[in-house]
Amino acid sequence: MYKYLIFDLDDTVLDFSGGEAVNIRRLFAGIGLTGNELTKAIDTYRGINRKxxxxxxxxxxxxxxxxxxRFTKTLEALNLEGSGMDLESKYYEMILHNYRILPHAKHILNELSRRYTLIAGTNGQAELQRMRLKKTDIEHYFxxxxISEEMGSKxxxxxxxxxxxxxNPEMTLDNTMMIGDGLYTDILGGxxxxxxxxxxxxxxxxxxENIDPTYEVHTLDEIMDIL
Known part of the structure; x- marks a missing residue:
């Protein structure tokens, strides 16, 4: 039935959240925050960034x-001195080296690539996403x-x-599936x-109520039960 699978990247095959957690902790620890202050800073940043x-x-x-x-707002919310743009620059250097992938991702992509046309469809920064695809050695599966930054749409x-x-002239609404973790991007878009x-x-x-995924799983490896 399906021939084309469009895969989101971050937190679908790439473990962006895992790397983010480590890097944000390192970033705020680097400006001297520890204990409860560090935990509060991380939580504050996450809330602001998500919004x-x-x-x-x-x-x-x-x-x-x-x-x-995002970092300027975080510092303001915490009543801390410092440059938000300086933190942003340091954080960007960190995430350039976030080469984590989710468990079983390579095996699943390898198996699916034998039976489907796999397409990576992601919102994000082109330089970052292409580097991470290359460094995690999953680029060749797609x-x-x-990437939204290159396309001018998201x-x-x-x-x-x-x-x-x-x-893709042979792609139809019936033979294509969007796979991702983002309700308001991947699933709503599909x-x-x-x-x-x-x-x-x-x-x-x-x-x-306004979002209705065709299928729902809780871990990446469960998609093999469907595909």
Whole structure:
């Protein structure tokens, strides 16, 4: 039935959250925070960062605004002195070397690549995503790679999927599936476009009424039971 699988990258095959947790802790420890102060700083940053990304995905702010204000807002919320942009620069250097992948990712991509056309479809920074694909040695499993920064559109926008479909004349709504962990990007985007979706629900989150994944799993390896 399915011939084309569009894979999100971060927290779908790449372990972005795992690397982020380590790097954020290192970053705030580097400015002298310890114990409860360190924990509070990490939690504060995560809340601010998550809100900004949600605003971006809903089209309320440009992507660059996230990187310009997230650490500044964090320092302000914590009543700490310092440069938010300096922290952003240090953090960017750290995440350039976040080469973690989720358990079983290589095996699953290898198996699926024998039976399907695999396409990477991700929101994010092109330099970062391409480097991580190369360094984790999973780039070769994907027949095509689409990154929002290079495309000028992002999930869940229809224009993101339009470009992929235009480049693949045999792709149809019935033979294509979007696979990812993002409810408001991967799954909502696939729902709106009319293709099947597979949601990797890592945290057992409830789905809103307006989002309806075709399939739902809790770990990456469970997708083999479906595909």
């Amino acid at each position: 900004l990304w949600n605003q971006y995905e809903m089209g309320k702010i440009p992507r660059n605004e996230i990187f310009q204000v 027949d095509q790679i689409y 999930k869940p926008q229809a224009s993101f999927f339009d470009q992929i479909f235009q480049d 729902n709106n476009y009319g293709i099947a979706t597979l949601w990797i629900n890592h945290h057992g989150t409830s789905t809103p």
